[in-house]
Amino acid sequence: MSQLTSRQPFPWSRSAVRTTESPISWLMAKTVGDPEILSLAAGFVDTDTLPQDLVKTAFEKVFADASNAREILQYGITPGSRRLRQELAKRLERQGLTNVDPDCIVISNGGQQSLYTVTNVMVDPGDIVLVEDPTYFVYMDVLRSAGARVIGVKTDSEGMMPDALEERFAELRAEGVRDRLKILYVMSYFTNPKGCNPSTERRKALFDIYQRELADGQYLMIEDASYRDLCLEGPDEPFIKAHDPSNEHIFLSGTFSKAFAPGFRLGWSYMPRELHDAVARQKGNQDFGSSNMNQAIVAELLASGAFEIAAGRFRDRYRAKRDVMLAALKEFWPSSAHVLKPMGGLYVWTELEGINTDPGSEFFNRVLEKKVLYVPGRYCLCDETQGPRLTNGMRLCYGVIRPEPMREAVRRMGEVVAAMS
């Protein structure tokens, strides 16, 4: 039967050609290949804390009535379950936003699909996106796939720096490409990879620059609030979106993965009405809407308050694990290592004096010989950086690894740091 002639390669689209293997895949493949590896790289959540009991209760409740159960096994509507969007709007209002319109929310498959979709709605190949540097590397994959020119803005311990942002705007004007700017992407809580939490003043300063620059042409601010629910200490800072009470400007994106359960694959975004319709149309083309069943369960969990119980458990767990990691870093690493203490989220950012941490570097290889993995800062850097390229950064994640192996991984890394310092 198989007399087919030997096949030529498929004629890929330009988008497919741009969509190369994520560097992180190479890293993750190492873990899969060797079960002894202690991974500080994986961005998974704490398995032990996943709320299987609360999910079970909510599932039983929504399935108790057969007719209701059948309704949620049917197709839903593209922007998402009305009940879930209403519950989410109420929650955003409890978190300080005003007049949140459920009809301006789109439920997505994790926060990732929100970012993917709005990017496709805004960005043509060659268009410009400004991001923190270092930034969330998976979003950089999306941007490269879309053919965007990704320009980094310098960060300090509070995230994106206003001065550096203004400098970038001046450069875009000088280069005559200001009209190609489509998106300013800002993580507003416990950023990935640096764990920064912008202060109230920093949030305001970034929004002011965004708004002032609108005079030179419309573009979109994305506020990625993925880690907001994982505040481990300090006050709950307001959303940047709070500066946009008439919902005209900011695309606010969040997720149910980090403080509840990634296995539901649900996230959300709240945006200006005009953008909502464009995003919903693209989402319709992608999948007609996220799982109706999962949305019904999460709506029930939000309504009953169980969602907040799950989030609270995660915070308690991560606070303890973060402290184990910080203590281990203090105990096992030389004091010359810079460690940024995160007030929330899942990541500790470190920089080493005079040691290159790139994949394939001596440091990386010696750590790997000791069966430990981290995310090299290199993976999080933009194509266009401000100032010299960072070569000595690392993201250490306390999300999924248990406290004892985590302490051991930090200890082993410390041996390499000490030997090379």
Add this chain to the structure above:
Amino acid sequence: MSQLTSRQPFPWSRSAVRTTESPISWLMAKTVGDPEILSLAAGFVDTDTLPQDLVKTAFEKVFADASNAREILQYGITPGSRRLRQELAKRLERQGLTNVDPDCIVISNGGQQSLYTVTNVMVDPGDIVLVEDPTYFVYMDVLRSAGARVIGVKTDSEGMMPDALEERFAELRAEGVRDRLKILYVMSYFTNPKGCNPSTERRKALFDIYQRELADGQYLMIEDASYRDLCLEGPDEPFIKAHDPSNEHIFLSGTFSKAFAPGFRLGWSYMPRELHDAVARQKGNQDFGSSNMNQAIVAELLASGAFEIAAGRFRDRYRAKRDVMLAALKEFWPSSAHVLKPMGGLYVWTELEGINTDPGSEFFNRVLEKKVLYVPGRYCLCDETQGPRLTNGMRLCYGVIRPEPMREAVRRMGEVVAAMS
């Protein structure tokens, strides 16, 4: 706080500009606005048959063990749960394929995401896609959004016609655009909207043309088998994919929505390895993979045989409902109306002698006055048709409407047909 200057419109991407409101949305909005409407238009599945009992049992089983439950609430991997891909591979082998490699399967958010993703992997604006005419209108939305030139191939009661397909190839060569052809899209079971089921010979003839034409340049055949599990009578025809035993050519796409439950939002595709990696990378950008929890439940349902029980119930129900619709058409419509009896799927295709059925036509409006909706054939037509454009077709769906209102809807339509004949 709201001293924002009045906003200019957002600078959309070209893709967003191409992604216009689907015509079907207009139709669906009519139903939402008026609960008295009897809709033969909605493509939803039969709510009464949705397997809430089987889902409940499977959910209880996978959640019985807390540790297992927590695993499935964690992130999964992008191509999908290994267990689900293995169960699906076994099922495809029971359905006649050989050596199905689970590593060449990608689990998606419904069949829709498979089509969306492979289209983005293959198609640049201006590229050509050949489809049945009339065809699945939602896929046409995806193609238009991708900027594809959608060229229709004439259909008869068995679906795409081999002669017409060869004619199209000759035209592409004559026009000098054969190299822009990227996809040949074929529905192989109970097509949407016509309900055609290609015979064994027709399947072979289409594959032979596909294969012969490869000599002129590589392109991809998509076999959309969404309705395979809804065979109501007659033999189970083989997949076209059976002609591609070394898995080098055909992208086979299917869904768990039609014979199980749309609320899980899961589908699948099986494809050449080279394509698999490109599709998985795009899927990674979109959402990192479909809901791990839902995949675990469906894998359990496939393993236990409950999935086949659910599919069998749907078939029994649809057989009865199809027969109610056919009987009503016979009873209430003049014999001049052409009715294509479907051997499976969800749709009855009809054509009226000398009556225009387009949206906004006199017929459409008079039917709507009687509170009945159908899908005008117009919505399913390609931009480029072979021969005169069809103006008198209609898709009537027996999926979600119950037998009595369905009979009543057909009766009311019959009054309009009779009055206008």
